[in-house]
Amino acid sequence: MENNLERRLSQRWKRDLPPPLWNTLSGLGRVGEKLGLRTFLVGGFVRDLLLRRENLDADIAVEGQGGAVRLAREFSRKGKTRIRVFPRFGTATLYLPDEYRIDLATTRKETYPHPAALPRVRPGSIAEDLSRRDFTINSLALCLSPSEFGKLIDPFGGGPDLKSRKLRILHPQSFQDDPTRIFRALRFEQRLGFRITPDNLRLIEKTLAEDIISRLSGTRLTAEIRHSLSLPAVVPLLSRMEKLGVLAGIHPSLKFDPELSRVMSRLQSGLKWFRDKNLTERFPGFEPWVANLAALTAGLENNDWESLRKRLGLSPRVSGKVDGGRRPGPEVLLRLEDRRTANHRVFRLLERIPPEAVLFLEAQSGKEPARKAARLFLSRLSFRKTEINGNDLKKLGIPPGPIYKEILGRLLDQRVDGEIRSRKQELEWVKKHYAGIRILP
């Protein structure tokens, strides 16, 4: 298997990799060997190379004295590549043209002081570096040093697992050491179309039964939830998380039932529509995962949502957006579902609701008029503005006061309805309806 893989690789990877990346990788191997260092491609890049999936971020492990920092410095001195080094962590990053990025790290070994804690890290061999990793398919290394170029190091059978599309951890304690691996395993299943082996599934269930997720810090747990809710295949992922008890491990009241599955499937098509329309550019700060979080937590009682929010340590920005999806009552949905609702009413119903929550509302309803109204709002109505402002009203001789808000509000409604389309029409309308107005003191 190994030889076969090696042969296929050496023929293929040069052809598959873009020239700047290929040149840099082989150059790193050459420079490293001159310094007495062994240089390896490792992790997801090797996995994706073998699976012929594109991956823009190459990870390199450097074994030997001075490790990654020494190699990066020497390499950039020769070739003038842009680098950043982090001597404290023994890591460095090379930036290549066309967004390619190469991360270098000194090979290291890790020990876990107690389950779910962050590991203690020390320099180690390539074998030790591979044995601290999550899954067999991510524990492969390809040697870049000229004397061993193309040699595949596969101590855990990652090559055969790639072939049979299996996800397997390296040792039975692995999920307990780092429960984020449970989330990673479930995501890789969806992203790569692999299956977790039956005995690993049992280990996940056993680990979850020990309530291990509760030992993860809020920050680490939120990072995993964010990655998970960002996946296009979020619906099958959540359904698997529900069945295995991962959702209950995050918070006992989190559920993913068939009804929520339908809502979230609709939400994914709303998110796709949003992306296809390039609306992400028009709503800076839009976060698709937050729309999914709003949907996932919509059914929670207020006190459960409050305790989950605290447990995750969500930022005010994120919780504010989720609250935006919780607040609108059923009457908002009823109005959106009524095709007679005028555009300016749609605008007023939705103007204070974050776009993530608007997409969730649309999905929650599932009715055609609500879908149309929400999408019209997001793609057109929400950008409508009046051209005149308070200064113009002053020039028209209208004494400043709360009436300004009323006038500009009525103007905006007509802009939204398309009845007024220019500054000139705005001024004419104000003159007609408010000229000569005198507000009594």
Ligand code: ATP
């Ligand atoms: P992708 O970047 O496509 O999500 P990846 O495997 O490169 O996949 P990263 O999160 O970038 O994912 O991690 C890089 C490598 O670091 C992995 O391939 C794996 O070997 C290792 N790794 C990442 N997270 C863990 C973890 N929690 N435990 C052990 N090893 C990990």
